[in-house]
Amino acid sequence: MSKFANQGVKNIMGLMGQGIGFMGGMQQARGLEAAGKMKAAAYADLAAQYDTRALAHIPLAQRKALETKRLTKIMESDARAKLKGGASDPSSIKLLAELRTQGFYQAALQMVAGEQAAENERARGRYARIAGSRAAAAGKIKAHAARTGAFMGLLKGMGKNITLGEKYGDTEAAAQWVNPDLSAPQLGYDDMDWDI
Numbered sequence: 001m002s003k004f005a006n007q008g009v010k011n012i013m014g015l016m017g018q019g020i021g022f023m024g025g026m027q028q029a030r031g032l033e034a035a036g037k038m039k040a041a042a043y044a045d046l047a048a049q050y051d052t053r054a055l056a057h058i059p060l061a062q063r064k065a066l067e068t069k070r071l072t073k074i075m076e077s078d079a080r081a082k083l084k085g086g087a088s089d090p091s092s093i094k095l096l097a098e099l100r101t102q103g104f105y106q107a108a109l110q111m112v113a114g115e116q117a118a119e120n121e122r123a124r125g126r127y128a129r130i131a132g133s134r135a136a137a138a139g140k141i142k143a144h145a146a147r148t149g150a151f152m153g154l155l156k157g158m159g160k161n162i163t164l165g166e167k168y169g170d171t172e173a174a175a176q177w178v179n180p181d182l183s184a185p186q187l188g189y190d191d192m193d194w195d196i
Contacts, residue, residue, distance in 0.1 A: 018157030025150025029143040036139010043132025047125040054121035061114020065107035072103025 076099050083092050 014157060018154050021157070022150045022154040025146050025153065029146035029150070032146055033139045033143035036136045036142070039135035039139070040132035043128045043135060047128035047132070050121045050125035050128060054118040054125065057114045057118040057121065061111050061117070064110040064114070068103060068107040068110060072100060072107070075103070076100055 076096055079096060079099060
């Protein structure tokens with residue numbers, strides 16, 4: 001086997017290796033993109049959970065506020081009873097007014113706390129959606145980089161194999177080489193019409 005033919009086999013094997021590397025890079029790209037989509041889906045599920053939890057905070061706060069108002073009315077009624085029937089003096093009226101004001105103030109604070117807790121959960125949901133869209137975008141970017149790397153490796157390997165044939169092979173033998181599988185001789189570099 002001539003030196004060039006031996007090198008030709010090596011070049012073919014090198015090209016096959018580059019092709020397999022290219023396919024691996026493309027598969028890696030698909031995996032990276034799928035991983036980004038999976039992360040985005042997980043963040044979407046998390047956002048839905050936060051939204052559901054946000055919906056639960058407001059009715060809970062309403063129940064607490066109603067209970068506080070009910071207890072305030074009971075305490076006010078007990079205070080009136082202890083003040084022996086009417087509570088018409090200014091200190092009794094002031095005490096009852098403060099009691100009622102404190103009760104309604106506490107009820108309002110509980111409603112605000114419920115609204116704030118719900119808004120915090122909604123904010124967490126918005127953050128999860130943003131994180132999900134960023135994860136999907138990052139997966140696409142990584143996949144694009146992997147595809148670019150696979151193409152670059154393929155082209156680099158093809159260029160290396162071409163120059164190896166010129167470097168190690170017999171250029172006259174390369175121009176005259178006949179593929180045993182084909183009946184016609186292969187055209188050499190000098191035989192091509194490059195003025196297209």
